[in-house]
Amino acid sequence: xxxxxxxxxxxxxxxxxxxxxxxxxxxxxxxxxxxxxxxxxxxxxxxxxxxxxxxxxxxxxxxxxxxxxxxxxxxxxxxxxxxxxxxxxxxxxxxxxxxxxxxxxxxxxxxxxxxxxxxxxxxxxxxxxxxxxxxxxxxxxxxxxxxxxxxxxxxxxxxxxxxxxxxxxxxxxxxxxxxxxxxxxxxxxxxxxxxxxxxxxxxxxxxxxxxxxxxxxxxxxxxxxxxxxxxxxxxxxxxxxxxxxxxxxxxxxxxxxxxxxxxxx
Numbered sequence: 001x002x003x004x005x006x007x008x009x010x011x012x013x014x015x016x017x018x019x020x021x022x023x024x025x026x027x028x029x030x031x032x033x034x035x036x037x038x039x040x041x042x043x044x045x046x047x048x049x050x051x052x053x054x055x056x057x058x059x060x061x062x063x064x065x066x067x068x069x070x071x072x073x074x075x076x077x078x079x080x081x082x083x084x085x086x087x088x089x090x091x092x093x094x095x096x097x098x099x100x101x102x103x104x105x106x107x108x109x110x111x112x113x114x115x116x117x118x119x120x121x122x123x124x125x126x127x128x129x130x131x132x133x134x135x136x137x138x139x140x141x142x143x144x145x146x147x148x149x150x151x152x153x154x155x156x157x158x159x160x161x162x163x164x165x166x167x168x169x170x171x172x173x174x175x176x177x178x179x180x181x182x183x184x185x186x187x188x189x190x191x192x193x194x195x196x197x198x199x200x201x202x203x204x205x206x207x208x209x210x211x212x213x214x215x216x217x218x219x220x221x222x223x224x225x226x227x228x229x230x231x232x233x234x235x236x237x238x239x240x241x242x243x244x245x246x247x248x249x250x251x252x253x254x255x256x257x258x259x260x261x262x263x264x265x
Contacts, residue, residue: 019250021197027064034060035070035083037198044256045126046078054103056126059110060198067091069114073100091115112171113178113194120194122201131191134212138187141211144224148211149235154181161188183208200245
């Protein structure tokens with residue numbers, strides 16, 4: 001509080017706190033950080049109800065061995081995953097560290113995406129309800145809200161379904177459909193998002209799922225009004241980068257790590 005009689009003055013911005021992605025002194029330190037973020041991301045997705053049996057994975061690239069990826073163990077609830085439960089697998093899905101199997105069908109897609117996109121640190125995929133409903137329509141998201149503009153001309157549609165993905169060639173085609181974008185809708189399947197951190201990939205998945213819910217709800221009620229191309233593109237430039245995703249995600253990180261059972265209101 002300012003002293004009585006004194007006019008309040010702005011605090012210099014450099015004295016204000018703003019959370020930013022951390023830096024690391026060693027691969028070991030960064031590895032531990034990525035594993036911690038992965039375990040919490042899985043718990044958040046679990047709390048949000050995105051788990052469907054053994055379906056769904058989040059992977060993060062190892063900071064030292066770029067062709068190896070940390071992933072949740074097969075058959076374990078997202079809600080229960082700890083750092084010690086995580087599995088390290090090579091790009092062929094062979095476990096090199098850990099005590100659990102890996103879902104080979106899901107890992108085939110993740111591995112292909114990581115291989116095709118060296119810039120991608122994390123990949124998120126789960127069988128969420130509204131994502132599956134949107135995927136069943138085989139339609140892209142439209143610019144009908146500010147939030148969904150993050151995906152404007154930056155997501156793709158894999159417009160076919162050939163069953164559970166176990167073939168490496170099919171997985172490569174999904175990676176090709178994703179291209180340089182942050183997300184892809186897998187027709188009759190669900191959503192897949194990527195990011196330069198676990199936080200970003202998880203945030204894109206969560207906000208994409210909610211965008212699917214909004215679009216489905218709006219279209220059920222009437223005809224949504226589209227945001228024009230210029231403003232949709234400008235909004236994407238403001239909201240659609242991985243740093244913004246990381247910053248947004250910190251709210252969820254704080255809620256789940258501070259002991260709140262539900263990471264969203």
